[in-house]
Amino acid sequence: MSLLSDLSDRFGDAFETAGVERAAGLVLPSQRPELAQFQCNGALGAGKRTGRNPRELGQEVLASIGDRWMFASLEIAGPGFINIVVTDDCLADYAQAMADDERFAIAQPEHRWKVMVDYGGPNMSKSMHVGHLRASIIGESLKRLFRVAGHDVSGDIHMGDWGMPIGQLIIELERRQPDLPYFDESFTGPYPGESPVTLDDLSEMYPVVVERCRENPDEAERARQATFDLQNGRAGYLALWRHYRDVSVAEQKKDFADLGVEFDLWRGESTVHDRLAPLVERLAADGGLAEESDGAIVVYVDRPDDKKEMPPLLLTRSDGSYLYSTTDLATLEQRVEEGYDLMLYVVDARQGLHFEQVFRVARLSGIADDSVGLEHTAFGTVNGPDGKPFKTRKGGILRLADLMEIVTDAARERLEEAAIAQDYPPEERERIARQVGLGALKFGDLSNHRTSNYIFDLDRFTSFEGKTGPYLQYGAVRMKSILRRASELGLEPGPIMAPTVGQERDLILRLLRLPEVIERAVDVRAPNVLAEYAFEIATDFNRFYEACHILREEDPVRQASWLSLVDVTLRTLTLLLDILGIEIPDRM
RNA sequence: GCCCCAGUAGCUCAGGGGAUAGAGCGCCGGCCUCCGGAGCCGGGAGCGCAGGUUCGAUUCCUGCCUGGGGCACCA
Numbered sequence: 110m111s112l113l114s115d116l117s118d119r120f121g122d123a124f125e126t127a128g129v130e131r132a133a134g135l136v137l138p139s140q141r142p143e144l145a146q147f148q149c150n151g152a153l154g155a156g157k158r159t160g161r162n163p164r165e166l167g168q169e170v171l172a173s174i175g176d177r178w179m180f181a182s183l184e185i186a187g188p189g190f191i192n193i194v195v196t197d198d199c200l201a202d203y204a205q206a207m208a209d210d211e212r213f214a215i216a217q218p219e220h221r222w223k224v225m226v227d228y229g230g231p232n233m234s235k236s237m238h239v240g241h242l243r244a245s246i247i248g249e250s251l252k253r254l255f256r257v258a259g260h261d262v263s264g265d266i267h268m269g270d271w272g273m274p275i276g277q278l279i280i281e282l283e284r285r286q287p288d289l290p291y292f293d294e295s296f297t298g299p300y301p302g303e304s305p306v307t308l309d310d311l312s313e314m315y316p317v318v319v320e321r322c323r324e325n326p327d328e329a330e331r332a333r334q335a336t337f338d339l340q341n342g343r344a345g346y347l348a349l350w351r352h353y354r355d356v357s358v359a360e361q362k363k364d365f366a367d368l369g370v371e372f373d374l375w376r377g378e379s380t381v382h383d384r385l386a387p388l389v390e391r392l393a394a395d396g397g398l399a400e401e402s403d404g405a406i407v408v409y410v411d412r413p414d415d416k417k418e419m420p421p422l423l424l425t426r427s428d429g430s431y432l433y434s435t436t437d438l439a440t441l442e443q444r445v446e447e448g449y450d451l452m453l454y455v456v457d458a459r460q461g462l463h464f465e466q467v468f469r470v471a472r473l474s475g476i477a478d479d480s481v482g483l484e485h486t487a488f489g490t491v492n493g494p495d496g497k498p499f500k501t502r503k504g505g506i507l508r509l510a511d512l513m514e515i516v517t518d519a520a521r522e523r524l525e526e527a528a529i530a531q532d533y534p535p536e537e538r539e540r541i542a543r544q545v546g547l548g549a550l551k552f553g554d555l556s557n558h559r560t561s562n563y564i565f566d567l568d569r570f571t572s573f574e575g576k577t578g579p580y581l582q583y584g585a586v587r588m589k590s591i592l593r594r595a596s597e598l599g600l601e602p603g604p605i606m607a608p609t610v611g612q613e614r615d616l617i618l619r620l621l622r623l624p625e626v627i628e629r630a631v632d633v634r635a636p637n638v639l640a641e642y643a644f645e646i647a648t649d650f651n652r653f654y655e656a657c658h659i660l661r662e663e664d665p666v667r668q669a670s671w672l673s674l675v676d677v678t679l680r681t682l683t684l685l686l687d688i689l690g691i692e693i694p695d696r697m
Numbered sequence: 698g699c700c701c702c703a704g705u706a707g708c709u710c711a712g713g714g715g716a717u718a719g720a721g722c723g724c725c726g727g728c729c730u731c732c733g734g735a736g737c738c739g740g741g742a743g744c745g746c747a748g749g750u751u752c753g754a755u756u757c758c759u760g761c762c763u764g765g766g767g768c769a770c771c772a
Contacts, residue, residue: 141716150715157752187716188752232772273771319771333770378772405770417700418768426770433772459766461701466769489702490765529733545735556721557710561703562765569709569722573735576710576721583735591732629713641711644720651736660732697735 163189276336603669
């Protein structure tokens with residue numbers, strides 16, 4: 110059990126004894142650290158509700174508090190705050206328990222969810238750019254967070270590989286190379302094993318054909334037809350589609366591997382193709398939800414109490430081809446059948462209406478009953494300095510691979526300035542540069558709240574001082590360095606003693622909050638909660654480090670205790686950075 | 698027009714109905730023969746506006762202003 114939950118239990122008991130609901134006993138870290146370590150505000154609200162004087166109620170609660178050994182002081186302050194300071198021995202006990210526990214006192218969840226995190230979502234045939242950064246690292250972080258919290262989690266990339274863009278790329282290639290066998294309906298022989306295009310070709314073709322379809326309705330119609338034919342199994346198009354998919358996936362695998370993002374499932378819209386027709390048929394059957402409208406099949410999802418206009422969800426176009434609404438619904442159905450009971454769609458906030466529509470159809474049709482959690486875990490847009498979606502100076506997009514190279518270059522430069530790194534082998538320097546560059550990039554992104562738009566600032570991702578990823582990595586490296594040198598000197602970590610120095614006490618107090626921080630991050634599905642907390646740990650450690658010279662300490666018992674404290678701090682920070690997807694070098 | 702999200706320090710951002718709203722950057726000044734100075738310590742300034750709920754509102758509600766986004770055959 111964590112210190113905070115134990116304290117809340119003690120106070121819950123005491124409030125119950127005083128005739129008040131035990132929820133009033135909730136204990137939180139104090140907002141006024143100079144007054145107390147913890148506070149309980151329950152007497153204020155409960156006093157109001159029961160018509161009792163909050164200060165008197167507080168006194169009554171304090172009178173029946175159990176386990177007095179834990180407390181150094183308990184006071185009523187102001188209108189009825191209960192200020193709590195625990196003893197240093199109590200802190201030492203809890204710190205030791207945390208150090209001895211593989212789960213760091215993180216509680217197992219009451220309900221172990223089978224969670225599907227749907228994130229990344231790159232479209233086929235396009236190189237990944239900065240816009241994919243958030244989807245990828247927020248999703249990866251949430252996946253790891255839920256795992257640490259004790260849930261059963263899978264991550265699915267859910268590639269966009271079955272919609273209109275493919276039809277567009279088919280007609281674009283046909284325009285350029287009409288003689289390829291993929292376009293010859295009479296062709297029977299095996300299609301070439303080599304792809305006629307590279308991913309670079311596709312990336313160049315895509316905006317061209319999109320523009321043409323926008324200007325010319327006939328071209329748009331042809332793209333729709335090609336999409337329809339592909340979805341209905343035209344052999345040449347399918348063969349071509351496989352080439353497109355293969356060249357796309359090859360590069361995406363590399364990009365995601367470089368980024369440290371690992372999917373359990375590499376599915377896509379096309380994965381559920383066989384489910385689409387039966388699904389639509391079932392929904393359109395007599396008495397079903399779906400109906401025809403202007404040739405298309407739609408489901409009306411508006412409700413009488415809707416405050417806003419709620420358009421119907423389109424299941425098919427008027428030509429019978431499918432849209433991403435259809436594949437999303439079919440994918441949702443597949444996931445329910447596979448037993449997932451919580452689905453997190455880590456997707457740009459701008460798709461909010463789409464998910465609301467899909468979720469409504471899932472509920473109305475009974476595809477997902479109320480026991481299944483469906484959430485659009487939305488995130489904000491990455492904007493340029495002008496407040497518009499980010500573009501490079503030339504107006505183009507910045508490829509993710511190029512961005513990773515830029516931050517790695519900056520980290521390498523910084524490393525070359527560092528005297529300490531002069532004799533590192535080149536391979537290690539390269540590895541450190543990559544870890545530090547990515548650390549800056551990921552922390553810079555994840556420390557923003559998930560839902561807020563933020564301004565993309567390259568300087569921020571290439572600066573390594575202050576509240577940055579490298580600051581946290583550096584703190585961890587210092588810890589590793591101390592433990593390494595202690596080991597060389599034959600010094601062993603020992604039992605954690607009661608803290609005697611302010612900075613030491615502050616560090617322990619910070620560490621003991623871990624279980625509640627994890628809980629809160631899970632509740633709000635927000636990695637920035639962890640980023641903030643990890644920064645506070647690193648800061649508290651750096652202060653402790655300045656105040657207490659561990660390797661020079663003359664009292665061997667205290668020194669051994671400090672080594673244990675460094676060890677548990679390092680393990681805690683490592684856990685947090687791992688959830689954020691940030692690696693820690695051995696030295697930097 | 699309707700709906701969603703946001704407006705906090707010069708800039709970029711945190712902030713869980715509670716007491717005196719926090720960081721980082723930038724600017725100024727300091728850090729002992731000391732475990733790694735990508736560090737530590739000190740210094741100024743702020744909750745868009747108007748109401749409401751509450752003992753108490755940056756936080757919840759309403760309206761307005763400003764910015765971003767969405768609104769059936771794209772994803």
